Structures are given as C-alpha cells and as structure tokens.
Amino acid sequence: MVGMAIILAIFFTTLIPLYVYMSSLYGLLSNETNSRRIRDVDRETEDLKLFVEGRSGIGQGSPSISVVLKNTSPLLIRVERIWMMNVAAGSPVGDTPCVNTIVDVPPGWNITVQVNDCTRGFTGRVQFIAVTGRGRLFSSAPIDLFQGRIIAGLFPYTLTVSVINMKRGNEYTIDIQPQGDADIHPRSITYKATASNENISLSFGTTAGTFRVYLKENGVLVSTARLIAPPTNPVDVTLPDYWNVVFILRRVEILPVTIDLEIFAPSRVLEGESFQFQIFLSLPPQAGEDVRINHDRIIQAISLSGDYEQNTLKCLPVEDTLSPGSTKTALICSLTAAELTGNRNFGSITITVGPIQDCGTGEGSGLPYSSDQDSTIIDVKRQRGR
Amino acid sequence: MTYHLTSSAKRHKSRRGDSIVLGELLLFAGMVAIGLALWGFSLSYVAIQSTKLTEDQDKIISQQRSFLVIEAVSLQSNRVWVSNHGLNDVAVISCTIYPKASPSPGIRHNVRGVIVRASDNRSTALTGCEPFPGQPPYIVEVWYVPAHLYNTQDLTRNSMHATVARYEKG
Numbered sequence: 001m002v003g004m005a006i007i008l009a010i011f012f013t014t015l016i017p018l019y020v021y022m023s024s025l026y027g028l029l030s031n032e033t034n035s036r037r038i039r040d041v042d043r044e045t046e047d048l049k050l051f052v053e054g055r056s057g058i059g060q061g062s063p064s065i066s067v068v069l070k071n072t073s074p075l076l077i078r079v080e081r082i083w084m085m086n087v088a089a090g091s092p093v094g095d096t097p098c099v100n101t102i103v104d105v106p107p108g109w110n111i112t113v114q115v116n117d118c119t120r121g122f123t124g125r126v127q128f129i130a131v132t133g134r135g136r137l138f139s140s141a142p143i144d145l146f147q148g149r150i151i152a153g154l155f156p157y158t159l160t161v162s163v164i165n166m167k168r169g170n171e172y173t174i175d176i177q178p179q180g181d182a183d184i185h186p187r188s189i190t191y192k193a194t195a196s197n198e199n200i201s202l203s204f205g206t207t208a209g210t211f212r213v214y215l216k217e218n219g220v221l222v223s224t225a226r227l228i229a230p231p232t233n234p235v236d237v238t239l240p241d242y243w244n245v246v247f248i249l250r251r252v253e254i255l256p257v258t259i260d261l262e263i264f265a266p267s268r269v270l271e272g273e274s275f276q277f278q279i280f281l282s283l284p285p286q287a288g289e290d291v292r293i294n295h296d297r298i299i300q301a302i303s304l305s306g307d308y309e310q311n312t313l314k315c316l317p318v319e320d321t322l323s324p325g326s327t328k329t330a331l332i333c334s335l336t337a338a339e340l341t342g343n344r345n346f347g348s349i350t351i352t353v354g355p356i357q358d359c360g361t362g363e364g365s366g367l368p369y370s371s372d373q374d375s376t377i378i379d380v381k382r383q384r385g386r
Numbered sequence: 387m388t389y390h391l392t393s394s395a396k397r398h399k400s401r402r403g404d405s406i407v408l409g410e411l412l413l414f415a416g417m418v419a420i421g422l423a424l425w426g427f428s429l430s431y432v433a434i435q436s437t438k439l440t441e442d443q444d445k446i447i448s449q450q451r452s453f454l455v456i457e458a459v460s461l462q463s464n465r466v467w468v469s470n471h472g473l474n475d476v477a478v479i480s481c482t483i484y485p486k487a488s489p490s491p492g493i494r495h496n497v498r499g500v501i502v503r504a505s506d507n508r509s510t511a512l513t514g515c516e517p518f519p520g521q522p523p524y525i526v527e528v529w530y531v532p533a534h535l536y537n538t539q540d541l542t543r544n545s546m547h548a549t550v551a552r553y554e555k556g
Contacts, residue, residue, distance in 0.1 A: 002414065002417055002418060002421065003417055003421060005421075006417075006418075006421030006422070006424065006425060007421075009421075009425060010424065010425050010428045013425070013428075013429065014425075014428040014429055014431075014432045015428075015432075017432065018432045018435065018436065021436055021439070022439065025439055025440070025443050028443065028447070029443055029446065029447065032446075032447045032450050032451070033450065036450045036451075039453075080469070080507045081457065081469075081509060083457065083458050085458065089460075089461075089462060090459070090460075090461065090522055090555055090556070091458070091459065091460035091461060091462055091463070092458045092460060092467070095460055095463055095465065095511075097509065100508075102507060129457070129458070131455070131457050131469065131509075133471065133507070134471060135453055135455040135469070135471030137455070137457065
C-alpha cells in the first residue's frame with residue numbers, strides 16, 4: 001500500500017511534470033521551426049529588380065544617375081542598404097555603402113534612388129547591390145561609368161578604325177583628337193602586330209561631331225608614302241555621316257632568305273661504333289615570317305661516303321618551326337661506323353647535306369626557303385685488341 | 387479435552403508477537419526510506435534532465451534565430467561587411483577567404499567574438515579575416531555563434547554551436 005503510494009507519488013510528481021515539460025519544449029521548438037520556415041519562405045519570395053538610369057549628355061553640368069528598385073514580389077521589401085561595387089576590384093567603392101538609409105518598396109512599386117554622390121567622378125564598371133531587411137542581396141546589371149557618367153548614354157555612336165597590312169613586330173598607335181564639343185572614348189589605342197600583313201579593326205564610343213584620327217608606327221606618324229589610303233594622315237571624319245576610317249599600308253613584300261644549315265658531328269669514332277650527329281638550321285633575322293621546316297627534304301639531301309654500315313642511317317625530327325634570327329635543331333641522326341678491313345688502322349666517313357631548294361616553307365607567305373650546303377668528315381679509328 | 391497453557395508458554399507467545407510487530411515496523415520504515423530515496427533520486431534526475439533539455443533547446447532555438455549575411459568584401463582593405471538579419475545577437479568567431487577551387491579551411495578562431503547586433507539595421511565591418519592575396523574566384527566564410535552562447539574561456543567549444551555564412555565571388 002505504502003509502495004503503491006510512493007510509486008504514484010513519483011509518477012505524479014516527476015514523470016508527468018517531465019512529460020508535460022518536454023511536450024511544452026517540443027511545442028516551443030515546433031513554433032520556432034515554423035517561424036523560421038515562414039521567415040525562409042518570405043525571404044525566398046522576395047524579388048527585387050534593380051535598373052540603373054542616367055541622363056548624362058555632353059556639356060551637362062552634373063550627370064544624374066539613379067537606381068530604380070522594382071518590387072515584383074507580393075511582399076513589402078525593406079531595402080536597408082545599397083552598395084556600389086567596383087566590378088574590376090570586386091570591392092565596394094569608397095568602402096562604405098552608397099545608400100545607407102532604409103527604403104521601403106511596396107509590392108508592385110518602383111522606387112527611384114539617386115546615387116549621384118557615389119558615382120561622382122568614378123571611371124570603371126560598377127554594379128549596385130541592394131540588401132533587404134530579410135537578408136537577401138539583389139544586384140543590378142554592371143554598367144560602365146566614365147567620370148561619373150554612364151558611357152552607354154554618353155557615347156551613342158561608334159567610330160571604327162581599321163589598319164591593313166601591318167608589319168610584324170611594329171607598334172601601331174591610333175590617336176583620336178575630338179574637335180569642338182565632340183567627345184570620344186578611349187582617345188588612344190596601341191596595338192603590336194604579331195604577324196606580317198596583319199589587319200585590325202578597333203571601335204571607339206563617340207558623340208556626334210568631327211574627329212581627327214592619327215596613325216603612328218612605332219611612335220612616328222605614318223607618312224603618306226607608306227599609305228595606299230587615305231591620302232592624308234591624320235584624317236578627319238565626321239559622325240554620324242561617316243563612321244569608319246581605313247588605313248591601308250603598303251604591303252611589305254616578303255623575300256625568302258637562305259637558311260644556314262650546319263652539321264654537328266663527333267670528329268672521331270671507333271670502328272663498329274654507333275654515333276649521333278645533328279643538323280642545325282639558322283634563319284637570318286631579315287626573314288619577315290616564321291618558317292616551317294621540311295624534314296623529309298633534309299633527310300633526302302643527306303649523302304654519306306666512306307666507312308659506314310649501309311642502311312644504318314636513322315633521323316628523327318626535333319623542331320618544326322624557325323623564327324627569324326633563331327637557330328634550332330632540325331634533325332638528330334644516328335649512324336654506325338663500319339669495321340675497318342685489311343691492315344688499315346684509320347678510315348673516314350663524309351657526311352654531306354647538299355643545297356636544298358625547299359628546306360622550309362614560309363608560314364605567312366607559303367614561299368619555299370632554300371638552304372646552303374654543309375659537309376663534315378669523321379675519322380674512324382680501329383679498336384684496340386683487334 | 388481441555389489444555390491449559392503454562393505461564394512460560396504464555397510469556398513465549400507474547401514475545402513472539404512483539405517481534406512480528408517490530409519486524410513489520412522495520413519493513414515499513416525500510417520501504418518508506420527506499421521509496422523516499424527513489425522519489426528523491428527521480429526528482430533530481432528530472433531536474434537535471436529538464437535543465438539539460440532546456441539548455442539544448444536554447445542552443446537549437448538560438449541557432450535557428452541566428453542569420454548572418456555577408457554583404458560585401460574588399461580584398462584591398464581586407465574587410466568583410468556583415469549584417470545580422472536574425473532575432474539573436476551573434477558573435478563572429480572565424481573569417482576566412484580562400485580560392486573557390488580549394489576546400490574550406492574550416493573554423494580558424496581568428497576573430498575574437500565580434501558581436502553583430504540583431505536589432506541594428508547597420509552593417510558591421512570585420513577586419514580580422516585572413517588576408518587573401520589571390521584574385522577571384524574566391525569564397526568568404528564567416529562562422530558565428532549566438533552571442534549568449536559565446537564561450538570566452540574555451541574558444542574551441544564555440545565551434546559546437548557555430549553556423550556559417552558564405553559569400554562567393556566570381
């Protein structure tokens with residue numbers, strides 16, 4: 001009876017309160033989880049679009065740039081901050097938020113926020129990022145600014161400058177000088193030609209107006225004698241009536257030069273010994289292009305005489321292309337010296353590579369490049385003990 | 387036939403009855419003592435378990451109420467701007483920036499409990515992040531714990547309740 005009473009006491013004073021307490025804790029946790037889920041759903045439902053607008057005509061005193069916040073979600077969105085990010089650096093401009101005041105955007109509304117203070121004087125690509133009260137980040141498309149003005153609105157026209165028949169290795173600079181109120185961006189571009197007779201076309205953002213276009217080669221104004229067209233340098237062009245300038249340089253004629261061929265071989269070998277020799281090619285610096293080596297022609301031009309084993313000549317190609325002024329190994333060959341017959345203690349092998357008409361082929365022109373001839377004599381010595 | 391008990395037999399019977407009563411009393415007292423001890427043990431067990439449950443629930447709920455967002459990063463000035471959009475204040479314990487192709491370095495305990503308040507609408511600039519000399523793409527990881535769970539004595543214990551906020555660039 002007493003035991004039963006104690007068991008009941010334990011049951012009612014400990015287990016039931018513990019169960020009730022656990023249930024209430026579970027209820028609290030469920031509520032919290034539910035609240036968190038609701039917050040997450042609200043956060044996911046947020047949808048804000050950012051558009052950058054600007055009026056930035058030439059001659060305007062202060063450009064006006066604004067960010068339009070468009071709420072396309074069914075919830076009120078509280079924008080706590082707007083950052084202006086430098087896209088190239090990946091960091092906020094000025095290390096502070098662009099707009100640090102709360103902006104409430106009701107569902108379906110567009111709110112315009114002026115951002116002139118952030119963009120003033122800035123040149124580069126920027127992106128605006130809005131931080132909402134629920135912790136979402138929404139970004140605008142990147143835009144290009146030039147001294148605090150939107151480039152797209154600033155330069156509505158495009159001037160194209162082409163340069164034809166550039167000389168390999170030379171630097172070409174296009175300088176453009178706006179006349180009067182006209183403006184252009186950029187005002188100068190330098191390009192180094194990487195191939196003979198290379199052509200380029202470059203585009204510049206401009207306003208309407210007249211521009212003077214200069215073409216310089218290695219920093220020197222290109223003379224009219226070097227130009228097929230236009231008849232003058234610099235040349236004036238007026239947009240939007242005319243929108244391109246084509247500089248046609250006189251084609252630099254490529255004349256094939258003779259490739260210098262050298263055989264490098266050991267001066268002395270033993271009878272019956274296998275040895276290697278190499279064939280080097282040197283392209284004079286006067287060559288106007290790279291030359292592709294014709295390995296088969298060189299192998300065919302190799303002639304052997306003297307004390308060597310027949311059919312033991314084997315050659316492997318090494319380098320494929322010669323640049324002007326470079327010396328490269330074209331072939332590595334192996335050959336076996338013959339056993340000396342009779343009482344002879346010495347013999348010789350003569351390796352000759354005759355002149356080759358098409359030792360190489362010009363990569364730009366496709367012209368054949370010839371090579372000179374070379375010859376070397378290798379002494380063959382009898383092995384001791386024989 | 388009638389039998390009469392002798393006086394010694396009567397005395398013997400009376401002593402035996404006393405010992406039965408005494409035995410029952412002792413048994414009763416023992417049971418009561420054991421029952422009380424069991425009751426006390428149960429009460430203390432329930433109290434300990436309730437406290438532990440409460441603490442565990444507090445940690446879980448606090449974690450659910452914490453929500454830190456990385457708003458912006460500047461590699462040049464080595465700053466990371468964060469804001470707290472949860473319901474609890476949080477303490478930042480680690481801030482790392484690493485290349486996107488690399489695995490996460492985990493918690494470094496390089497930030498000593500910078501408090502980011504939930505009630506503020508402002509962003510907080512963290513300056514203790516590991517410098518990142520590279521270029522995008524990179525990932526920023528900020529580990530944080532509910533502020534009232536932040537352990538100042540044993541920093542490594544904070545990682546038990548830590549949550550991570552990530553920011554990806556490039």
